[in-house]
Amino acid sequence: TEGAGPGIDMYSMRQPLGVVAGITPFNFPAMIPMWMFGVAIACGNTFICKPSEKDPSVPIRLAELMMEAGAPAGVLNVVNGDKEAVDAILTDPTIQAVSFVGSSNIAEYVYATGAAHGKRVQAMGGAKNHAIIMPDADMDQVVNDLIGAGYGSAGERCMAISVAVPVGEQTAEKLVEKLVPRVQSLKVGISTAADSDYGPLVSKAHMDKVSAYIDMGVKEGAELLVDGRGFKLQGYENGFFLGGSLFDKVTPDMQTYKEEIFGPVLQIVRAKDFDEAAALPTKHQYGNGVAIFTRDGDAARSFASRVQVGMVGINVPIPVPLAYHTFGGWKRSAFGDTNQHGPEGVKFWTRIKTVTSRWPTGLKEDSSFVIPTMK
Structure with missing residues (x-):
């Protein structure tokens, strides 16, 4: 037709x-x-x-x-x-x-x-982007990616990884062992220095807010493995700098987990198994981005299908789509x-x-066009 x-x-x-x-x-x-x-x-x-x-x-x-x-x-x-x-x-x-x-x-x-x-x-x-780390993940790749995704741009980006979720205690211990020295060795400096891993936060008010979240995390009972508070850069003592901070044994009921910190702070939430890990980003109020690190294609495919988050990375820590796709999260x-x-x-x-159009040229005189009715 x-x-x-x-x-x-x-x-x-x-x-x-x-x-x-x-x-x-x-x-x-x-x-x-x-x-x-x-x-x-x-x-x-x-x-x-x-x-x-x-x-x-x-x-x-x-x-x-x-x-x-x-x-x-x-x-x-x-x-x-x-x-x-x-x-x-x-x-x-x-x-x-x-x-x-x-x-x-x-x-x-x-x-x-x-x-x-x-x-x-x-x-x-805002966001609270999780990285699920399966037992079969390449831990060196995971740590490299977490350093860049968690602390790059001083954590001031809505696609930053702010929660690492190792699956199983053995995975968690391996992650902590490799991650702690890397966070401790982060080079905080002025933004124009080529060897800086990241620069200052945007303002004193925001620096104080992020510091207050670190204080809160300690009070809530999380284990502060690396403390970035009180960092001073020589020659820039009044700058809005924070060192990298790393929390372990964070739990989903903590306020610091529920809210977006938006600074150089990474939280580790340990999960017993895959189902518990996958439920964390799905249940969270934010649903911007999420990542899973694994060599298991079936686990990755299942995770990508069921997680309630708008942008998913598989062995990719910051899954910002290119322009022929689109950028956007779910939930809040x-x-x-x-x-x-x-x-x-x-x-x-x-x-x-x-537009619906009809041109009369060539139509018979008795032809008509009507909208169908119940008659």
Whole structure:
């Protein structure tokens, strides 16, 4: 058959929304704005970026580069500010859609407020990403990956591995034996030094918050194997630096396990068996990313299928998908029903219109087209 019926064609088109906006975090001041405005502008929208007030200069430079590349004025706009600017974006009737990346409580606020004002909203929140370590895993690879994924960028990323889950006591002891000296030897330095494993935290307030979580973990009864509090970098004694911290024997009832620490702190939660380990990320309030380390393809496939988390790595510690897939978590890691960038981004920054058409040329005079009824 041709079309929807004799002489009747039906087709859909995607059209831009108009003026759209993105509210972006401090930790990736180039990548996350580009996730948003690259797709949004390619889809025909104009874009307003409200970057984090903690590091606003990179998005401004991106806008300058866009204009140098020939983008018309007003296509990519950068507005600096704090909550007042956010609320203005969320309530302005001209702005049709808002994308957000940040902490979960703010993501929920952005989603609820934007939706209440008739906007399309996607709001990505926090995370507590687990790494399940099976007894057959390559422990040297596991430790290397945990060092990079747990402590890189000072742990200030929503895809950081913050919980290691060794399966079985023997696996846990092997992990601790190899991991402790690596955490102790982490090189904390200024971000521009080539030999630094990671640099300072974003602010004194955040450094104090992460330190308070370490204090809390000790009070809750977790075993602090490596203590990063009180670290001072020579020549930068007033810098916002923390050494790497490592907790063992953390339990799921601890507040430090339930909440996102967002710093250079790795927690070990020991699991008796595979089922107990796999249940931990599924039961957690966050569902951003998860990883499993194993040589067993059946275990990995089963885990990937059943775990209630949006992005899964198999022997890959930070499973951020490339742009022809999309980025997004589950549960309190994401509010809204579309992911960032990729094909889902195209859906988010456009709306669909479907056309049904009939041309009278060549039709008989008595031909008619009616919608079917119950008669």
